[in-house]
Structure formats: C-alpha cells, structure tokens
Amino acid sequence: MELKSKIPAGPLEQKWDSHRFNMKLVNPANKRKYHVIVVGAGLAGASAAATMSELGYRVSCFVYHDSPRRAHSIAAQGGINAAKNYQNDGDSVRRLFYDTIKGGDFRAREANVYRLAQVSVNIIDQCVAQGVPFAREYGGLLTNRSFGGAQVSRTFYARGQTGQQLLLGAYQALEKQIGRGAITMHTLTEMLDVVLVDGVARGIVARDLRTGAITTHLADAVVLATGGYGNVFFLSTNAKQSNVTATWRAYKRGAAFANPCFTQIHPTCIPQAGDHQSKLTLMSESLRNDGRCWAPVKKGDTRNPRDIPESERDYFLERKYPSFGNLAPRDIASRAAKEVCDEGRGVGDTGLGVFLDFAEAIKRLGEQAIRERYGNLFEMYERITDENPYQQPMRIYPAVHYTMGGTWVDYNLMSTIPGLHVLGEANFSDHGANRLGASALMQGLADGYFVIPVTIGDYLAQAKLAPVTLEHPEVRAAEAAANERMKRLISIKGKRSADSFHRDLGKVMWDKCGMARNTESLTTAIQEIGALKEEFWRNVSVPGSDADLNQALEKANRVADFMELGELMCRDALEREESCGGHFRTEHQTPDGEALRNDDAFAHVAAWQYQGEGASPARLVEPLTFESVQLSQRSYK
C-alpha cells in the first residue's frame, strides 16, 4: 500500500488557504444529515465535537471518564505557543514553523507544521473569546513566557494550569452544545473497536463501563482523539487511565501506525521514590526559565546542596549549550541529565536525579515574584517530596511524557482507513522526533477547532456511503469479537494482576527502549515482551464479572494492547538505524554524544501496517521532502 499524504501543491505559505478553497463543502441544510462519532474529549476531541456540532453536523461523543472535563489535557501545566509576536521579539509564523520543524529533528511534514503555526494565532483569539483567563499584564494585555527550543517569548499561559483552562474552555463549548441537544454525550463508555463496512469506518463498538453492556454505534465518519500511549512505560507523567486501546484497535483493523518509537522523555519530573509509585509527576518546563540545572562535579557527592560551593557545581546545560542554556529542548536536556547520572554524579537516594535550583532567581527577583510565577508547582513539589524548593533545590529526573508517534494520517487528518480521522496526540503528524514545549496544546486545538471541521466536510461531501444497519454481518462480527475478548479475559482466572504485568512491561520498555536504545537491548526487549504476553493470556487474574462496573477488566484489556504496542515500538526503534530527537540509538552518535541523523536513509515516516496475528507487520514509508528548510545538524550550542 502507498501512503498518500495529500499535501496540497503550491507554495508552503498558501497550501492551507488554497486547500480550504479547493475542498468540497457540505451545505448547511445537509450537514444535519451526517452523523460523526468523536471518541475522546480532551483538547482535540472536545474542540472538534463542539465545532462540528456548531457547524450543524450531528455529533456523538464518547469518553471513558465520568465527565468530559477530566481528559489528561487538563494536567498540562506550562502553556501554549502562538506566533502572535505580541512581544515584538522577532517572532513570526515562519519562525514558529522553523523552530517546530527543527525541534522535531526534521522528521515532521513541512506542510502540516506550517499550517499549525498559521492557525496558532487563531487559537489564542478563540480561547480568549471563550473566556480562558490567560495571564495578563497590569495594562490588560496578554503576557508571554519563553519555553525550551525557542529564543522568543511566545508561550501563553494561565498560571501553571494552562491545560486545565484551555480544556475547560473546550469543555464548556461542548457542554453548551450538549445542552442544546446538538451533541449526544456518552460518558463512562469506552471504545473497544472500530467498525468497518466495505473497508470504510462506519462506527465503533463501545462498552458501557457502568453495566458492561457492549453496543455498536454507527455513523458516517469516526474521529479518534484518544491521546498518546506513554503509559506503555507504566511509569509516566500520563494519567493512570490513558491508554492506546482505541488507536491500537484501529491499527488491527488496518490503520497504519506511524513512528511508534518516537517518545518524549521530559527532563523535569520528580524522581521516582520507590516501587510503590504509580505515576510520575511533571514539573513544568517553564521552571527552566528561572531554575538552573546542575549536578555536583564530584562523583557520589552527598553533601547538602547548599554546602556545595559554586566551583564544585556543574551547570551542565549552560556548559554544553551556551546559547540556549537551561532552555535546551527536552530530548537534549533529558539526555544531558542521564549522562550526568550515568557518570555517577546523580543526586538523591537513588542517584537518579539532578538539581533544579532557584536560589539565584529568588535572589534576583525576590521570593514573591517566584511564588507568583510557579507557586502551585512549588507547592505540588513540596507535597510530594516533603522538601521546600524555596529553600533547597528541586531534585528532578527525566520521565516519559508524550508520544510523537501515533496513527498515520494524511494532511486532512484521515488515517489509512477511509472515514477514520485521528487528532491530537493520537496521531503522528506534527512533532517529528521531538516535541517542543507548549506545542501539544497548540496541536490538539488546531486539529479540533480549525482543521477537522473543514476536512471532514470534504470527506463527507465525496464519500458515497450506503446505509448500514446493526444487522450488517461486519457490524455483528466486530461486536461479537469485543464481547468474546472480555469473556476471555475474565475466564483466565490466573494468579497475577494486570498491574503486575504492566509494571514488568514498563520496566522492559524503560530499560531497553527508553532514553538510549541499541540493537542488543531492543532485540532482548522483543523477546521479553513476547514471553510476558504469553504469560498474560494464561495467568492474568481478572476478578468479577464482565456485566458490571469492573475496573480490573478495563485495566487488563488496556494492558493487553500495551504489550502488543511495546513490541511494535521496539521493532520500529530497531529498524530506524539513526538517532533523531527522542530516539537515541547508542550506535549512532556524534563524537560529542549528540544524536546523529541519517538523512539519506531515514528522512521518512515509518508507518506500520498490521498483517494478521503472528505475521510481521509491513513497514510502509512516507518520504519527507524539505523545500523550505535546510536539513542541518541540530545545534543548540
């Protein structure tokens, strides 16, 4: 199969504009005849559902949470980028585009990223119109801060809760439409499969988490906005319920899965405290605006950090990357921290940590100013670690945070299954091999507010869809398969909880497919995951019934998919014989330890296509052509 990216012709700056003109429209009276299913109500899903409903489409929205306000977008702290150039510091659409392409280590599509930079300005306008309380100056204007990988201040924020405020804006727009009867909302309902009829996505199979009832919902198009798969590592900054099941089921129905090995390890998270730990907590990247990263020069230096003199401190980011300093991009900052710890200079009980120190900023700006900027983050830190970051430096360590890979989509956000669209973190499209800070919120809202509402019309206007009923054999088969899988999980009655398998899987992934990977580690990981999977289907314990609210069953169903995904991630990492962004193959590095790309062989998207149980998936390739930027060795020095 060929991957058709459908990137419009013409100059980069005009592609989206001319595409919008060339796309077919659905007239207002006909829109209500179309039914669109949206799965997920994070930034991408909620904004897409609300906007399509405002346009007049009939929309049904499904979430496994008890309310659409709880998606993990809510936890994003730092901010959202937009090329507004309000600070007059040299920003522009082109610069945001360039920073994002470069930040992604030249493994994203130019056309998509340019469109993202273009609509970024509309997002801020839209959110303000909805009442999102962004931070302001005394004069009433919006304020900005800077984020990693950029030398301008283009990040808009609402204290340390930007994701929450943006999500509540989209949630309120969604609730408005629900209240008007224009959207049918299904809460506590988890998608188990996509329904294909004659190769076209026509609905989903979903399980009511209250009663266990599995039913099919039919539609004219399906939109998945189901988030990323970082929880494959068990420990990540993702919410506990975040999972890959929706996009994985789509993969097994034929939707190619792109660049699964591109995962983002965020440099500033609170280090793990022990084996009981269920998740890791992020400390916003914005902290690196005022905090300085350092480690002791001497190995095994256990002195109180305040007693270590300046001459015995290594401000390693400032030393290695003088022009970006503490604001080096995430992949670079994470690897630098790992290097320091590998050398035995890590801090804390485990030696897996470096300091993030605010002493100088407090001296320069006063404690009050720091409290205003980061108060809630400092509080969060103190609550978890029992240490006061106003008085002693924070201890931080990298943790899995975001996944750049995901379902392959074309320029219209449609997967290789016609009618199945994928938005936000769930798709692969805009961040290449590394996402810059404050770009995830931007992409989720760009996809939901501004891209899919237009491209879905183009699809629906041209799709010739025959009526489908619940009696259709393909529909019944999908529903039966979902039922059977639940019953099978219940019937194993083994000895180990799904969580214990998940922890084992996470350890394999982190050790062997984490911040550094190589042929040996990846080959071993594939074998270990295979063994784990085999044991899972023989020895998992899922108490209770499938006809009931059963969280153990929900978990087991998701863990089973994570294991299969983990295997594909390792396979993808193994095939990509280069280092780029968050994908660091130890065999491929520059003499000073930076990622060494191989543009001749790997300037492409790798999309995996399922070939059936037991068969190796096919690796499809979408070449990336760069017409507007020069591919260069990424330097932040």
Next chain:
Amino acid sequence: MNFTLKVWRQASTASTGRLETYAAKNIPSDASFLEMIDIVNMNLEEEGKEPIAFAHDCREGICGSCSMMIDGVAHGPVKGAATCQVHMRTFQDGQEITVEPWRSVAFPVLKDLITDRSALDRIIQSGGYISAPTGGARDANEILIGKEDADAAMDAAVCIGCGACVAACPNGSASLFTAAKLSHLAHLPQGQPERYRRVELMVAQMDEEHFGHCTLFGECQEACPKQISIDVISQMNRDFIVAAATKKPVTASSLGSG
C-alpha cells in the same frame, strides 16, 4: 506502615452497601493514599477477589476524579489537596481509617467509592459558558483585561469539578461549584452579555438536581482542594438578585447564537 481500613463496598446503585475491613500492610510512608489502595487492590486481585472500585486518573490533583471521604472528611486531612495528593506519612502507623464515597442525594453511588457526578455537568450545560462559536474571534489583545480581574477570574476558574464542596456541605449544596464558574465568567468582559441570564439558569439547574441550599456554613471552602473562597457565593447571590430585579423574559430563542 500498617493500617486498618474500613472501606465502603456497594455493588451497585440499587444494592445496599456496608463497611468492610481490610489490612493495608507494609505501606511506604511516601505512598499516596491512592497508591496505598493500589497495594490493597493488587493483593485482592491476586487472591481472585474484587478490588475496591474508586475513581482516579491524573493523580496530581487536577482532573477532579478522585473523591473519597477519609474519616468523614472530603479528600482527607490535608488542606488544599485532593485525595491523590494525600500521602501516608500524614497518618499514624497502625491507624484505623474509614473510607467512604461522597455522600449526597445528587451523587448516587455507582459502585464502592465511585459516585455519579453528572449533575455538575448539567449545571454547566445550563449556562456555564460564553457563547462563542469557533472562528471569527477578534484579536485576543483587543480585549483588555486588567491583571487584577484576570487573576480574580483565574482564582475561581481553578475549580476541578470534584464535588468535594457538595460532599462536605451539611445541606449538600453545589453553590461553591456553581458560583465558581459564575465568578470566573463574571470577572471577564467576555462574560458580561450573558451574565444575568447565566446566573438564573445555573441556579435553577442546581435546584432541579436536588442540591440543597447554601446557608453559608463554609464547610465547602474548607474541603475545596483548590481553596476557592465562599466569596464567590456572595457574588452569585448578588448577581441573582440583580437578575431578578432587572428580569427580562428568558425564551428558548434567546439562548445565544449557534
């Protein structure tokens, strides 16, 4: 650390619940309250017994899923924290801890510690938004909002929708939740056109959902993990009176554009 837990177990909304006793053994003091329950649950699952059902997700105090009465206190003993942000070092070794779901007529128990809080969504549906369809918004900096107003809006907007205010209120009132959304939007110029209609609609919905009335006990602000002040309730009451005094008829066709 070791604890004795008395946990509310209830199979479904229709069935009767009861407190059951569990031993939580060898719990690290750095574990969060939810991680302590994870450990108990893992043991139950490996014995083939049904784990304790509880709502949770982000585990960093922002999604608003977790919702436990710990020894009769919504979200437990730590002020300004959700259940997921309470750590076991707060408790005494060997302590007996009672864990129950939110108790409110408006929040029926679905299973064990999970309640149905959809009434809060319906309050937002009734008017907790600014009608601004996507597209065509003017430049964000054309709307000037002084820092004080932006900050006051944000102070109210931080609500995580957990429902602790309702659970803590002797009357089971949702006034803090409702007033927080009203206050957020009332502090912004964008929120003015629908301001008085919004307060009438949201207050009416609150009554319809069987939430009780506010008699200013102040328990809600004590329980609120985001420490939202009951000042927002006085503002809601003022706006409600203004709305009643300057009432224009609300009709279906006047409910905004779209």
